[in-house]
Amino acid sequence: MTVTLTVLARPDCELCEHLGFALQQHLQGRAELVWHDVDERDDWRRRYGLKIPVVLDANGLLLMSGAFDATRLPPALR
Template sequence: MTTVTLFTRKGCHLCEKAKEIIFSLKKEFHFDYEECDIEERDEWIEEYGLMIPVVLIDGKEVQYGQIDKITLYKAFSKK
């Protein structure tokens, strides 16, 4: 099954919006969801600190910053 990973941090309003968009797509595309707070690991802070939210599908980065439904929809459609 496809896995969607959302890298986020506390107090991030763009992250909350990204999460809403991701879950709106769950009705059409079946996937597992995991959420990772970048504050939990130094390597995540280094890699994603200025980019959050960051969405990965099966470990591949598909979008960051302003997350939009169309881009995610296209990424899921390629699966």
């Protein structure tokens, strides 16, 4: 079973690009990253709009925001 992580970001967000690059390098294909604009949904914008980039697990739970932090990933992905 493939692990799916959701990344909430905004276009032209340099911090988002850095987190995405670090996440991809760390995961090396062990999880699928699905990117969304945080402004696509009102609930995302209200909850995470000032915290982007944000990484959510498959259940929508916050794993990390801002800078990449491998310790915030599930044990199987650390």
